Amino acid sequence: MEPKTQTGYLLLADISGFTSFVAQTEIDHAHLALSFLLETIMEKISSLLIIFQLEGDAVFAYLEERQLQEGQSLLELIDQTYLAFREKALALYSQATCPCKACRALPTLDLKFLVHHQAIANSKLRSISLPQRIVTTRSPSIWSLLKIRNCSQN
Numbered sequence: 001m002e003p004k005t006q007t008g009y010l011l012l013a014d015i016s017g018f019t020s021f022v023a024q025t026e027i028d029h030a031h032l033a034l035s036f037l038l039e040t041i042m043e044k045i046s047s048l049l050i051i052f053q054l055e056g057d058a059v060f061a062y063l064e065e066r067q068l069q070e071g072q073s074l075l076e077l078i079d080q081t082y083l084a085f086r087e088k089a090l091a092l093y094s095q096a097t098c099p100c101k102a103c104r105a106l107p108t109l110d111l112k113f114l115v116h117h118q119a120i121a122n123s124k125l126r127s128i129s130l131p132q133r134i135v136t137t138r139s140p141s142i143w144s145l146l147k148i149r150n151c152s153q154n
């Protein structure tokens, strides 16, 4: 009988500093910059993992264990994603002609990752398609689904 859950990796990529970035800066430019940065992160992550949730400043993805041939690939992907994120943030900063707080604060944004090896209930994780990914609600349900604690921003 086919088991309902698989073992795999859950990955969270979370933009640090986002909450104060949005709260204290010009909202239009903050959201525009954020959408570019999230797009960059998702492009990289989706080359190996399946993205199933986007919440504000965080991208959630998973990968079944059997689909990962070498653990090193996952670490390399995280490195590459981080570099792409930093490059994008700095590129946006250097291209910005606007003196608003959001544009000036771009280099202060950072990206953190959390990877958790665990059982994954595939039926609950549906891949989301790229153009419709921008969802800004922050529901607590995802945390209980992932059973990950202490990794959200306080």
Ligand SMILES: [Zn+2]
Binding pocket: 026, 029, 096, 098, 099, 100, 101, 102, 103, 104
């Ligand atoms: Zn600006």
